Amino acid sequence: MRDGQDNPARPAPGVRLCAVDEIADPGSKGFRFRVDNRLFAGFVVRHGDTLSGFIDQCPHAGWPLGYDDRYLTRTGEHILCAGHGALFTLDGEGVTVPCVGERLTAWPVEVKDGEVFTA
């Protein structure tokens, strides 16, 4: 099951996640929110001035893609799923097996005054 809007642990819009400078460029940062026994997991990818958020769930087997803020390949050119090695573009499109043509689920974020918030 996709970890969507019906998850009570998903933070509402406007929740501060971190400062932009806390994410390497290029880099990524994972976030976890808990409510009772429910968990919401998301991550944010930074590439220059572009920040993109995704739900931390691979379309292949539903596993988390990364850990410890590590979601990108060493070169920072792709998002890497630690499960079975699928690569995604930095905007979430699967480009290698087993996820060619699949997409990561967006988790909208926005930047205000150098801070990253849920949107």
Ligand code: FES
């Ligand atoms: S769980 Fe991501 S590639 Fe299999």
